[in-house]
Amino acid sequence: MSTPHAPRRSERLQALAGDRFDLAVIGGGITGAGVARDAARRGLRVALLEAEDFAAGTSSRSSRLVHGGVRYLEHGYLHLVWESSRERRRLLQQAPHLVRPLQFTWPVYRGARVKRWQLAAALTMYDALAMFRNVGRHRRLDTSGVLSAEPLLARDGLLGGATYWDAATDDSRLTLANVLDAAAHGAVVLNHAPVRRLTFNGEHGPADGVEVHDALGGATIHVRAKLVVSCVGPWTDEIARLEDPHAGPAVRGTKGVHIAVPASRVGNVAAVTMLSPDDGRVMFTLPASGGMTIVGTTDTPTTEHPADVRAARADVRYLLNAANRFFPEARLTEDDVVSAWAGIRPLVASGNTGDPSSASREHATQLSRRGVLTATGGKLTTYRAQAQQIVDAAVQRLGVTTKACDTADAPLPGARPAATGGDVRIVPELTWRESDVDQAVRQEFAESLADVMIRRTFLAFELPDQGRSIAPRIARRMAPRLGWTDAGIANAVREYTQALDRIFTITP
Numbered sequence: 001m002s003t004p005h006a007p008r009r010s011e012r013l014q015a016l017a018g019d020r021f022d023l024a025v026i027g028g029g030i031t032g033a034g035v036a037r038d039a040a041r042r043g044l045r046v047a048l049l050e051a052e053d054f055a056a057g058t059s060s061r062s063s064r065l066v067h068g069g070v071r072y073l074e075h076g077y078l079h080l081v082w083e084s085s086r087e088r089r090r091l092l093q094q095a096p097h098l099v100r101p102l103q104f105t106w107p108v109y110r111g112a113r114v115k116r117w118q119l120a121a122a123l124t125m126y127d128a129l130a131m132f133r134n135v136g137r138h139r140r141l142d143t144s145g146v147l148s149a150e151p152l153l154a155r156d157g158l159l160g161g162a163t164y165w166d167a168a169t170d171d172s173r174l175t176l177a178n179v180l181d182a183a184a185h186g187a188v189v190l191n192h193a194p195v196r197r198l199t200f201n202g203e204h205g206p207a208d209g210v211e212v213h214d215a216l217g218g219a220t221i222h223v224r225a226k227l228v229v230s231c232v233g234p235w236t237d238e239i240a241r242l243e244d245p246h247a248g249p250a251v252r253g254t255k256g257v258h259i260a261v262p263a264s265r266v267g268n269v270a271a272v273t274m275l276s277p278d279d280g281r282v283m284f285t286l287p288a289s290g291g292m293t294i295v296g297t298t299d300t301p302t303t304e305h306p307a308d309v310r311a312a313r314a315d316v317r318y319l320l321n322a323a324n325r326f327f328p329e330a331r332l333t334e335d336d337v338v339s340a341w342a343g344i345r346p347l348v349a350s351g352n353t354g355d356p357s358s359a360s361r362e363h364a365t366q367l368s369r370r371g372v373l374t375a376t377g378g379k380l381t382t383y384r385a386q387a388q389q390i391v392d393a394a395v396q397r398l399g400v401t402t403k404a405c406d407t408a409d410a411p412l413p414g415a416r417p418a419a420t421g422g423d424v425r426i427v428p429e430l431t432w433r434e435s436d437v438d439q440a441v442r443q444e445f446a447e448s449l450a451d452v453m454i455r456r457t458f459l460a461f462e463l464p465d466q467g468r469s470i471a472p473r474i475a476r477r478m479a480p481r482l483g484w485t486d487a488g489i490a491n492a493v494r495e496y497t498q499a500l501d502r503i504f505t506i507t508p
Helices: 009-018 030-041 070-075 078-094 116-129 143-149 171-184 233-243 313-326 380-398 434-443 449-456 471-482 486-504
Strands: 020-026 046-049 099-109 139-141 158-169 188-190 195-200 207-213 220-230 251-262 271-275 282-288 292-296 300-302 339-348 363-367 372-377
Touching (some): 009 188, 020 030, 020 207, 020 380, 030 046, 030 171, 030 372, 030 380, 070 078, 078 116, 078 158, 099 116, 099 143, 116 158, 139 143, 143 158, 171 188, 171 380, 195 220, 195 233, 220 233, 220 380, 233 339, 271 313, 292 313, 313 339, 339 486, 434 449, 434 471, 449 471
Parallel strands (some): 020 220, 046 188, 099 271
Antiparallel strands (some): 099 158, 139 158, 195 207, 207 220, 251 292, 251 339, 282 292, 339 372, 363 372
């Protein structure tokens, strides 16, 4: 459950300026949130600093899957599949309000890159690497079995297939749950607070803190810490250059694009694994909230800045082509796209120079020359294990004794408020309610319309106008807690429109 009321921003700013922390964690995505939670639960004094909002980057632009990574098998990443399967099982137990079992159907067609026998062998290994403790084991299907599971799949050339199990999640709310638990265990967490400078103990000494800009109030704060931990994903090289302007790349980015289309147009019953008709890579159609189907993802090298990455028209056409090939009655066009978004996967740069789809999703931890601990790589599913390794390294660096890590078993908070008789839906056809807005502002550190409508709820993903028409009404509901005047409400709506243009605009 969430805390009754989050500490006000002014109180958290005061704590950041006045205390000395064991860890200053830069980055409020899933990795940084996981590190803050783990460290706080071990008894360390933690500051978590996020430049925009928790999960504002890659952690809210995912396929919303907690998955074992069946496609990693063909590249030989057996340890990653084993680790992912273990973490999926743990998350299903720890956060049933956020992580749900999801059945996938994988149809096999004549001439496909993956043959029926190869699929059967891969899924047998998939179950084995999960220690046969997945939600359910895979089942081989003949043609009629595939069409029974997904009646609207293309029939021409269909040879059979299989069903198997993974899990779906609410990516930004999973991140938020870790932030909430970190705060409940004493961490001071602050969003809209970019780190502008690292501070050091002397000309050649180790990092001893960071300078943070309060993007809402304008002040600059020196946060003192025994150890600085960088968990900023695709921004890793920017933080590294605050220490060494000549630092080489630690991560390389690949762009993943998703689109949301009406589920009624596609007709998928559950999740479907597809091989792209363009290049043969594995992709999915996924059931989503709000009556949507998500189609994704692409995987292309990019040098775009993480703050500016968007879906391109070619990306959208690539995804539509796959969906239409597998669901021929859909006949989707660009006009059917309700929303499109892109994120950057921060892959470890070392050794990852070939096909992005075959690049490792393993994670690594590095200690810089001046003592900044940096996390690279990783994926949503394995964030907890990655966080444990990072905090283990931090504890060793600090030379302290702490409580044992308990995040493998401890449940996650972050449930939505229970509906009451007078609780009004924001939009009649969607499940989001006015109480979700209230909880976001009072208990979940939401400071802007984008925080509420993109990351505490999925209104921006599920409404054709991304919520532009209801933004003034949501802003007025947020205003009393955040102290917004009429001018502040107007400014909040204007900033939300700018955020939508930055995130959801499809580029030529």
